[in-house]
Each structure stands twice: as structure tokens, then as C-alpha cells.
Amino acid sequence: NAGVTQTPKFRVLKTGQSMTLLCAQDMNHEYMYWYRQDPGMGLRLIHYSVGEGTTAKGEVPDGYNVSRLKKQNFLLGLESAAPSQTSVYFCASSYSGSDTGELFFGEGSRLTVL
Amino acid sequence: GENVEQHPSTLSVQEGDSAVIKCTYSDSASNYFPWYKQELGKGPQLIIDIRSNVGEKKDQRIAVTLNKTAKHFSLHITETQPEDSAVYFCAASRSGGGADGLTFGKGTHLIIQP
Numbered sequence: 001n002a003g004v005t006q007t008p009k010f011r012v013l014k015t016g017q018s019m020t021l022l023c024a025q026d027m028n029h030e031y032m033y034w035y036r037q038d039p040g041m042g043l044r045l046i047h048y049s050v051g052e053g054t055t056a057k058g059e060v061p062d063g064y065n066v067s068r069l070k071k072q073n074f075l076l077g078l079e080s081a082a083p084s085q086t087s088v089y090f091c092a093s094s095y096s097g098s099d100t101g102e103l104f105f106g107e108g109s110r111l112t113v114l
Numbered sequence: 115g116e117n118v119e120q121h122p123s124t125l126s127v128q129e130g131d132s133a134v135i136k137c138t139y140s141d142s143a144s145n146y147f148p149w150y151k152q153e154l155g156k157g158p159q160l161i162i163d164i165r166s167n168v169g170e171k172k173d174q175r176i177a178v179t180l181n182k183t184a185k186h187f188s189l190h191i192t193e194t195q196p197e198d199s200a201v202y203f204c205a206a207s208r209s210g211g212g213a214d215g216l217t218f219g220k221g222t223h224l225i226i227q228p
Contacts, residue, residue: 004157040123042203042220043158059115059217090157101146101207103216105157 002026006091006106013081013113021076021109023091030096032074033058033103034066036087043090049074050096081113116141118206120219128227133191135222137204140185144206147180147187148216152201161202162189191224199226 004025013019023032033048045058049068063085065077074093078085088110092103117140127133139147148163164171164178164187171178175194180187191198201223205216 040220042120043218045216092157101216102148102160102163103150103158105159107155107157 004091004093004104004106006089006109008109009107010110011112013078013111015082015113017081018077018079019081019111020078021089021091021111023074023076023093023106024072025074025091025093025104026072027093027095027104028071029093029104030071031094032068033092033094034064034074034076035090035092036060037090037108038087046076046089078111081111083113085111086113087111116144116206116208116217118204118217118219120204120222122222123220124223124225126225126227127194129194129196131194133194133198133224135189135202135204135224136186137188137206137219138184138186139206139217141206141208142185143208144185146207147178148205149176149178149189150203150205150218152203152221154200158203194224194226196226196228198224200224 007022034046035043044060047066049055052071055066067075088108090108091106120137145166150158151161152158175192177190201221203221204219207216
């Protein structure tokens with residue numbers, strides 16, 4: 001099993017450009033999440049999904065959109081990138097029936113917006 | 115919403131010594147407290163967790179303690195080894211780690227000096 005796979009791993013954008021980060025998990029997890037990690041800020045939840053076709057806002061959703069068309073995939077979109085969105089983005093998934101709620105993270109996608 | 119404070123931001127200890135990382139939380143309804151370890155270039159990984167009905171939990175060289183009254187929990191690593199060098203995140207959740215994700219602390223960079 002690959003676990004949680006994120007693509008691309010690195011990307012450089014110009015201000016105003018758009019892009020999509022793809023997250024795929026092969027663990028049949030119901031829940032999926034997108035976090036951003038910034039120096040000194042820890043991990044902050046952008047959006048999450050409790051199942052196919054559903055999405056919800058997290059702590060810092062502005063400037064991002066998400067879609068969960070298939071259970072195994074969770075896409076994070078930036079319609080008009082801004083320098084403030086320079087960050088490392090982590091996707092995670094978890095099993096809805098678990099009593100621990102353990103998050104399984106991907107290895108991250110480093111995005112630079114110039 | 116929940117607010118999690120984590121200290122210190124950087125901790126340097128000699129190999130073989132113990133390390134302690136402390137967190138406080140604000141939401142008295144939080145009942146699930148995991149700790150994640152993030153090695154360089156990788157996503158965070160769960161290393162230990164504790165629920166509010168337990169005061170202490172151990173797993174080999176690591177232990178977590180919880181003081182619900184003070185809303186305080188700590189990670190203890192004994193006999194530190196070079197592979198313990200990483201960034202550690204505490205987190206809290208009121209839903210037992212459910213779909214709305216976790217509120218993370220800002221992280222502690224643990225450095226093990228040879």
C-alpha cells in the first residue's frame with residue numbers, strides 16, 4: 001500500500017496563476033483533510049471531507065477550493081495564487097470508524113508563489 | 115474554538131538525557147490528545163495518544179501525561195537517541211479525533227546532541 005500520495009511535490013507559481021494539488025489514498029478512508037504548514041505556525045486545517053461528494057471549511061479556507069469526486073481522491077485548488085499561499089501543504093486521511101482518529105499524512109507539497 | 119499552546123519551540127538535549135515537551139489547551143470539552151513526530155522532508159506521524167479518561171500512557175521510551183483540571187498534557191522521551199531528532203506536534207480534539215480534524219500546537223524542534 002502506498003498510503004497517502006500527493007502530487008506534485010514541488011511547484012513554483014506566479015501571482016494570479018491557478019493550480020491543483022492532488023491527494024490520493026489507498027486505505028479506503030472516509031475522512032480526508034488538507035493542512036498547510038508554515039514556520040512557527042504549526043499545521044492549520046484548510047478544508048476537509050467526511051466522504052465522497054462532501055467538503056467543509058477548516059480554520060483557513062479563504063483562497064482555496066476543494067473537491068472530493070471520488071472517495072480515494074481529494075483535490076485542493078488555488079484559483080488565483082498569492083504570495084501568502086507560499087507554504088508546504090499536507091494531505092491526510094483517517095478512518096471514520098476508528099476510536100483513535102489517527103491521521104495518515106502524505107509527504108507534503110511545497111508551493112512557492114512569486 | 116480550541117487553542118493549543120506548545121513549549122518550547124526548540125529543545126536541545128544531550129543524547130541519553132530525557133526530553134519533555136508541554137502543551138496546554140483551552141477547550142475543556144477536548145477529550146483526545148495525540149502527539150505527532152515529523153522527520154525532515156516527511157509528513158507527521160502519530161507516535162502516541164491519550165484520551166481524557168486516562169492520566170498517563172507509556173510506550174517504550176515515550177510517555178504522555180494528562181492533567182484535565184489544568185488542561186495540560188506533556189510528552190516525555192527518555193534515553194534520547196539521534197533518531198529522536200525531529201519536530202513534535204501536540205494536538206487536541208473534542209470529537210475523539212473525528213472528522214473536523216485536530217487543532218495542532220506550533221511544534222517543538224527537538225535536537226539530540228551527540
